[in-house]
Amino acid sequence: MHKIHPILSGLFALALSTGALAQQPIVIKFSHVVANDTPKGQGAERFKELAEKATSGRVKVELYPNSTLYKDKEELEALQLGAVQMLAPSLSKFAPLGVKEFELFDLPYIFPGKDVLNRVTEGPIGKSLFKKLESKNIVGLAYWDNGFKQMTSHKPMHDPSDFKGLKMRIQSSKVLDAQMRALGANPQVMAFSEVYQALQTGVVDGTENTPSNIYTQKTHEVQEHLTVSDHGYIGYAVIVNKKFWDSLPADIRTELEGAMKEATKYTNAIAQQENDKALNNIKQSGKTTVYTLNAKEKSEWRKALLPVQKEMQGRIGKDLINAVNKESATLGYK
Numbered sequence: 001m002h003k004i005h006p007i008l009s010g011l012f013a014l015a016l017s018t019g020a021l022a023q024q025p026i027v028i029k030f031s032h033v034v035a036n037d038t039p040k041g042q043g044a045e046r047f048k049e050l051a052e053k054a055t056s057g058r059v060k061v062e063l064y065p066n067s068t069l070y071k072d073k074e075e076l077e078a079l080q081l082g083a084v085q086m087l088a089p090s091l092s093k094f095a096p097l098g099v100k101e102f103e104l105f106d107l108p109y110i111f112p113g114k115d116v117l118n119r120v121t122e123g124p125i126g127k128s129l130f131k132k133l134e135s136k137n138i139v140g141l142a143y144w145d146n147g148f149k150q151m152t153s154h155k156p157m158h159d160p161s162d163f164k165g166l167k168m169r170i171q172s173s174k175v176l177d178a179q180m181r182a183l184g185a186n187p188q189v190m191a192f193s194e195v196y197q198a199l200q201t202g203v204v205d206g207t208e209n210t211p212s213n214i215y216t217q218k219t220h221e222v223q224e225h226l227t228v229s230d231h232g233y234i235g236y237a238v239i240v241n242k243k244f245w246d247s248l249p250a251d252i253r254t255e256l257e258g259a260m261k262e263a264t265k266y267t268n269a270i271a272q273q274e275n276d277k278a279l280n281n282i283k284q285s286g287k288t289t290v291y292t293l294n295a296k297e298k299s300e301w302r303k304a305l306l307p308v309q310k311e312m313q314g315r316i317g318k319d320l321i322n323a324v325n326k327e328s329a330t331l332g333y334k
């Protein structure tokens with residue numbers, strides 16, 4: 001029997017192993033901080049399902065919800081280092097990356113309705129914000145909706161003066177810091193995963209979030225009062241590591257873009273109803289008193305919070321704020 005030349009046998013082994021490598025699926029680790037049973041959690045699940053199907057298993061999406069892999073700040077660092085490939089941080093968490101313009105979305109009462117928000121995220125403003133991410137080795141793929149924020153605390157909050165001296169947890173946004181200060185509260189930046197315990201132990205007195213986040217984090221079990229104020233907004237940017245994204249075979253990238261488009265449509269279609277359902281569940285739980293501001297109180301809140309838009313012009317950009325307000329005017333809001 002002929003012996004195979006050692007070089008040939010080495011080449012044969014290499015061919016076998018690269019063949020085996022070619023069979024390995026491309027893994028996308030998708031980390032996020034909220035529960036599965038939220039608009040973002042469900043959007044991520046839908047993306048996984050669609051992406052794996054569209055690529056016939058050549059891509060595997062591993063989901064890590066509920067801060068199981070990383071907390072707020074760490075997940076952004078992990079994405080830039082390539083330890084995870086995909087995230088969907090709230091738009092309030094981009095300033096530490098050096099793109100503070102995303103805090104536009106945090107300005108109190110900047111979106112009188114979801115129609116204005118859609119014009120912003122789907123139009124040139126949304127695109128220009130994504131462009132700013134590229135130099136950070138990040139590609140923005142989509143904007144995902146959550147909803148309008150409500151306030152919670154251990155005391156009733158009807159008038160802005162009720163916030164005086166309250167320690168309020170916020171996300172890492174200077175606009176949110178200014179917003180809480182405008183109410184006379186003391187803002188405290190804290191990771192999402194730490195909020196429940198901080199409220200339970202009295203490290204902070206209150207917080208703001210969407211009903212879907214409040215309900216799934218059981219915030220209502222450690223807060224006696226919730227005020228339906230709709231004073232601000234929470235949404236997300238789905239982002240990927242640019243080096244990873246650019247290295248994908250073109251056909252795979254196209255399939256993933258298609259899956260993301262579908263998942264985005266789905267998420268944005270369920271967001272409002274998920275929040276309505278969550279608010280109802282909070283009411284039904286009987287664990288917290290839910291109060292909705294009347295017209296007079298709303299106007300007091302607006303009076304207290306609208307100056308934040310002007311105060312933050314230097315940070316966000318006057319043109320950017322004006323462009324959003326122009327969209328509102330075009331859609332008939334005063």
Ligand code: LMR
Pocket residue numbers: 033034089090146171191192209213234
């Ligand atoms: C928060 O940190 O309060 C939320 O924005 C978390 C999230 O991703 O919705």
